[in-house]
Amino acid sequence: MPDLQPNTHTLMLPAINFCNQCGERVEQKIPQGETLYRAVCPACQTIHYQNPKVVAGCIPEWEDKILLCRRAIEPRLGFWTFPAGFMELGESTEEAAVRETLEEAKARVSIQTLYALFSLPHVSQVYVVYRALLQDQDYGPGEESLEVELMPIEAIPWDQLAFPVIKETLQRYAEDRSRTEFQTHFGAIPRQPHPSPTNTHL
Amino acid sequence: MPDLQPNTHTLMLPAINFCNQCGERVEQKIPQGETLYRAVCPACQTIHYQNPKVVAGCIPEWEDKILLCRRAIEPRLGFWTFPAGFMELGESTEEAAVRETLEEAKARVSIQTLYALFSLPHVSQVYVVYRALLQDQDYGPGEESLEVELMPIEAIPWDQLAFPVIKETLQRYAEDRSRTEFQTHFGAIPRQPHPSPTNTHL
Numbered sequence: 060m061p062d063l064q065p066n067t068h069t070l071m072l073p074a075i076n077f078c079n080q081c082g083e084r085v086e087q088k089i090p091q092g093e094t095l096y097r098a099v100c101p102a103c104q105t106i107h108y109q110n111p112k113v114v115a116g117c118i119p120e121w122e123d124k125i126l127l128c129r130r131a132i133e134p135r136l137g138f139w140t141f142p143a144g145f146m147e148l149g150e151s152t153e154e155a156a157v158r159e160t161l162e163e164a165k166a167r168v169s170i171q172t173l174y175a176l177f178s179l180p181h182v183s184q185v186y187v188v189y190r191a192l193l194q195d196q197d198y199g200p201g202e203e204s205l206e207v208e209l210m211p212i213e214a215i216p217w218d219q220l221a222f223p224v225i226k227e228t229l230q231r232y233a234e235d236r237s238r239t240e241f242q243t244h245f246g247a248i249p250r251q252p253h254p255s256p257t258n259t260h261l
Numbered sequence: 262m263p264d265l266q267p268n269t270h271t272l273m274l275p276a277i278n279f280c281n282q283c284g285e286r287v288e289q290k291i292p293q294g295e296t297l298y299r300a301v302c303p304a305c306q307t308i309h310y311q312n313p314k315v316v317a318g319c320i321p322e323w324e325d326k327i328l329l330c331r332r333a334i335e336p337r338l339g340f341w342t343f344p345a346g347f348m349e350l351g352e353s354t355e356e357a358a359v360r361e362t363l364e365e366a367k368a369r370v371s372i373q374t375l376y377a378l379f380s381l382p383h384v385s386q387v388y389v390v391y392r393a394l395l396q397d398q399d400y401g402p403g404e405e406s407l408e409v410e411l412m413p414i415e416a417i418p419w420d421q422l423a424f425p426v427i428k429e430t431l432q433r434y435a436e437d438r439s440r441t442e443f444q445t446h447f448g449a450i451p452r453q454p455h456p457s458p459t460n461t462h463l
Contacts, residue, residue, distance in 0.1 A: 151380035178353035247353035
């Protein structure tokens with residue numbers, strides 16, 4: 060089992076102490092037929108799996124510009140990102156990306172293509188990023204954003220981006236755009252040195 | 262909040278009754294600053310989020326053949342699939358696909374390209390499927406498989422595939438292969454009529 064200790068400064072999952080079905084204290088054991096330790100309830104036998112979370116987002120495009128948001132919440136308050144957030148039960152990754160864009164940038168987009176799938180194993184997250192078309196120029200900061208700006212690629216604040224996965228995605232986007240040839244990117248992005256004291260996320 | 266009732270016949274998540282941190286009975290409420298009902302602990306204030314799960318897999322290729330597995334476990338015992346399974350904490354989607362292929366088909370693969378990203382909103386799953394190269398012809402059924410077979414596209418048992426997402430992926434793969442032009446596919450696959458009485462999964 061990966062050595063994942065609870066850490067409130069990251070988005071890793073805390074250890075499970077009690078069964079969420081019957082309230083009994085759980086045991087850590089390897090269930091029959093499995094190879095990893097799980098939290099197992101000795102009373103109702105429920106096995107409590109913990110799994111990575113999907114973050115869905117998009118790069119909203121308007122002519123030669125893209126829409127970025129400056130975060131109003133921790134982690135990385137004050138830093139820039141494209142609209143993205145945790146996927147909810149019962150929705151598709153496309154629906155999650157559209158919803159997050161509406162919530163964070165009050166903007167309506169239509170999803171065009173899958174642009175990137177990046178895993179962040181050290182925080183057990185999977186980023187799914189689409190290219191999307193902004194439907195109109197009616198946008199503005201939602202509750203989780205300080206400001207929202209439609210900016211040309213040349214204006215991307217490279218040293219003020221929220222997370223390494225955001226920088227990696229936008230760097231590839233800028234390169235693809237300069238060649239006018241877009242690919243779908245994928246891979247894993249490892250933990251990186253903290254670029255600033257406020258980066259407690261990655 | 263999506264209307265997701267507990268259903269042991271699907272892989273949807275059961276409702277949360279107790280706090281897994283302190284064991285207290287939870288309340289269903291909309292936390293401040295959010296828009297959806299969550300299970301919230303009145304004692305320790307933990308908000309219990311439930312999120313979709315990632316299923317990672319691959320289509321292992323060997324010359325003009327691909328490797329498929331016949332399931333030894335429910336749901337859809339006896340039906341065919343490419344190797345795929347739930348992603349674990351601390352791994353990338355690529356690592357999960359490689360691990361599942363080793364577990365289910367006792368086969369070693371190297372990941373080549375991202376082939377498909379399909380959401381299954383009705384069961385809160387996201388399938389991530391790669392094209393992969395089989396490293397050698399040493400393979401065989403793992404504990405979760407009845408048999409493993411390296412077969413040409415013409416031999417795919419279309420009416421014996423485990424789930425609609427498996428059929429959709431392999432249909433696109435067969436089409437791409439006939440044109441010798443592979444794309445990365447994405448989209449949502451809705452709930453479909455049960456093709457047989459044993460299909461309790463989708």
